[in-house]
Amino acid sequence: MAKPRSPPVLDRELADLPTAVRWRQWMGRVEALIFASPQPVSRADLAKLVGEGANLDLLIDDIRAELVDRPYDLVAVAGGWQHRTRPAFAGVIRASELTEPPRPELTPLEATVLLAIGYFQPVTRGELSKMFGREVSRDLIAALRSDGFVGAGPRSPQTGAPYTYVTTPGFLEHFGFQTLRDLPDLEVLEDAGLLSKARLLAEDLPAVPGEREEESDTGEEAEEPFSVYGGASKD
Known part of the structure; x- marks a missing residue:
């Protein structure tokens, strides 16, 4: 029986990179995981991707600043973060009929x-x-x-x-x-x-x-x- 693969070792600190480049790499990691996950991603899970000195709140702030002109944002929800379409585009999403039909409204x-x-x-x-x-x-x-x-x-x-x-x-x-x-x-x-x-x-x-x-x-x-x-x- 084949042994289960061990997860790859991740260089969290990226100490060999210049400070600005390291910060950008951390931002990319955080946004990539949030983008890939169907559920809100917790602070604990995001912390596994970045160095000990990384401030997650500042990383999130910088990502959101870059998304200010995009039709989606990073939103704090259910104890974590998640990509969500901005409310102004809700009608467009519904009209596309490409998403699952929403649950009927609660009585x-x-x-x-x-x-x-x-x-x-x-x-x-x-x-x-x-x-x-x-x-x-x-x-x-x-x-x-x-x-x-x-x-x-x-x-x-x-x-x-x-x-x-x-x-x-x-x-x-x-x-x-x-x-x-x-x-x-x-x-x-x-x-x-x-x-x-x-x-x-x-x-x-x-x-x-x-x-x-x-x-x-x-x-x-x-x-x-x-x-x-x-x-x-x-x-």
Whole structure:
């Protein structure tokens, strides 16, 4: 059996090059990896390409300065960087019909449930239902999971150990957030009547009928909780 190939040794420091040339080489490496990756590239991965003395933030700034007249940019998203088309060209991309059709827009209920999960994760379906004063269906949660916005969190310490849900890195990437700290201020959403923290935290809300049975006896296999970029809260 052939042995797996070892990755090539990369000269990160480029100490034999003049300073200006070395900087340009580092810029090229950073942009090349970001360009080649379908997912946002983390700081840790980019740091493997450049020398110890390289300042990644300054490298990114210099790359972005060169892209200022281009139809795309480097954007900080989901804990890393990614090439993204500038919003002014979104209509052109859609009209070309060369890209995959976008997901249908979230319904108002889907959007507010997703925001609630973002703010209060890990949160159970029953807690979400209490917050909205109506049942948040399993089908709605399943749709958000299918789209990669929501994943399984740890089991709740409540009686019956119902499932909890958390947002995923895909949620951050889709909405262009770098971390959960980029979520809109909760007060703004409360003023707009979209979310009610007081209602969620009220202790006298009635339980959602059937929550314990539905959530604890679903027959689903337990999943490893998602590790959310930026943590599970805005603190």
